[in-house]
Amino acid sequence: MTNEVWQLLRLRSMLGDGRVYCGHRESRIVCMPSCPAQMRVREDTVLFRTAADAQAQGFCPCSVCDPLRASRAPSAPPLVQAAREYIDMHSAEKFSLDAIAKALFVNGSYLLRIFKARTGCTLLWYHNFVRCQQVKALLAIPSISISEAGEQAGFASSSHFSHVFKKMTGMTPSQYREQRSRG
Numbered sequence: 001m002t003n004e005v006w007q008l009l010r011l012r013s014m015l016g017d018g019r020v021y022c023g024h025r026e027s028r029i030v031c032m033p034s035c036p037a038q039m040r041v042r043e044d045t046v047l048f049r050t051a052a053d054a055q056a057q058g059f060c061p062c063s064v065c066d067p068l069r070a071s072r073a074p075s076a077p078p079l080v081q082a083a084r085e086y087i088d089m090h091s092a093e094k095f096s097l098d099a100i101a102k103a104l105f106v107n108g109s110y111l112l113r114i115f116k117a118r119t120g121c122t123l124l125w126y127h128n129f130v131r132c133q134q135v136k137a138l139l140a141i142p143s144i145s146i147s148e149a150g151e152q153a154g155f156a157s158s159s160h161f162s163h164v165f166k167k168m169t170g171m172t173p174s175q176y177r178e179q180r181s182r183g
């Protein structure tokens with residue numbers, strides 16, 4: 001599990017909902033990332049792609065967050081969902097709260113507050129998260145250099161790129177590529 005994924009789980013962020021399911025080994029319960037119910041310890045946590053995968057491995061769906069039901073319906077309120085989609089589509093551009101707020105017809109500080117309250121994360125953190133996911137996908141392609149990966153994801157300078165990537169993943173881009181190639 002990478003640091004970013006663990007941060008989503010630790011913060012019980014809605015941003016993880018639908019992307020990953022969080023199994024608790026000790027209690028054999030599987031939850032949505034945003035579920036407030038179970039104690040969460042990194043060493044005790046196992047990730048699943050779907051709630052059904054977890055069930056197949058003997059994990060019971062949590063009765064609080066009901067991951068089997070939740071996996072069929074997105075739980076994010078429309079504004080949070082819209083902000084996520086905007087950032088997903090514009091992550092290669094420079095982060096601008098004004099631009100996001102304008103596109104969604106809301107006040108910027110209101111948007112920041114709602115997003116943080118519902119996800120535990122700032123908009124800028126999510127923007128960096130999306131960029132780093134893209135970098136990881138690009139680093140899987142051997143013909144793409146590390147600096148190209150950073151540029152394509154939208155990082156304006158290589159020092160900013162390594163700083164953000166390291167903060168999000170705990171590794172530099174070259175460490176990540178090396179680790180990946182070792183399998």
Ligand SMILES: [Zn+2]
Nearest residue numbers: 031035062065
């Ligand atoms: Zn739960």
